[in-house]
Amino acid sequence: MTTTIRPESETDRDAIWHLTKAAFEGKPYAGGDEQDLVNSLRACGALTVSLVATDVDEVVGQITFSPATISSDVGHWFALGPVSVMPARQREGIGAMLIEAGMKVITEQGAWGCILTGNPLYYSRHGFEPAAEHCPDNEPKEYFMLRLVGETKPVGQFAFHEAFYAGS
Numbered sequence: 001m002t003t004t005i006r007p008e009s010e011t012d013r014d015a016i017w018h019l020t021k022a023a024f025e026g027k028p029y030a031g032g033d034e035q036d037l038v039n040s041l042r043a044c045g046a047l048t049v050s051l052v053a054t055d056v057d058e059v060v061g062q063i064t065f066s067p068a069t070i071s072s073d074v075g076h077w078f079a080l081g082p083v084s085v086m087p088a089r090q091r092e093g094i095g096a097m098l099i100e101a102g103m104k105v106i107t108e109q110g111a112w113g114c115i116l117t118g119n120p121l122y123y124s125r126h127g128f129e130p131a132a133e134h135c136p137d138n139e140p141k142e143y144f145m146l147r148l149v150g151e152t153k154p155v156g157q158f159a160f161h162e163a164f165y166a167g168s
Contacts, residue, residue: 003060003094005101008050013039015059016052016084023084034082040163041066048078049105053085053094061085063098065106066163068115070134071156075112079160099126103147113148115158120145134158138165 008016020035041047046066053061061084068079085094106114116123117139120130131146136159
């Protein structure tokens with residue numbers, strides 16, 4: 001099987017929705033609305049990067065990056081999430097491929113770094129480190145993580161795009 005990473009196309013949108021729903025269904029760390037978040041970010045123009053992993057013509061993975069802000073207003077920051085892989089294809093390295101491809105794109109766009117709320121055991125393998133001191137008030141500090149692109153450390157508290165909280 002050959003997996004290819006490319007930007008999403010309009011014809012991928014239904015597959016992304018179903019893939020994301022399946023990838024997060026029943027997971028204890030999932031809110032259940034991850035598939036709707038991708039659509040909300042897209043609808044409000046905040047889906048900065050959306051890459052898909054395909055095998056032949058089937059979408060088997062997807063990653064989303066959106067703008068993030070910091071209280072100091074210094075730097076160009078992004079938020080990663082969600083990243084989804086078809087359940088039957090998990091543990092094949094597709095998520096890692098998507099993360100690295102996405103980080104390359106946001107680096108080319110001038111990112112200072114990327115934030116996420118996720119499983120520290122998984123994301124620490126991909127260069128993310130705990131960053132509780134920069135965690136938004138409405139996120140669990142033990143799952144908030146940061147990956148710097150350069151050497152400049154953030155000052156202040158991060159915020160995800162408002163679309164992350166539209167369903168709350």
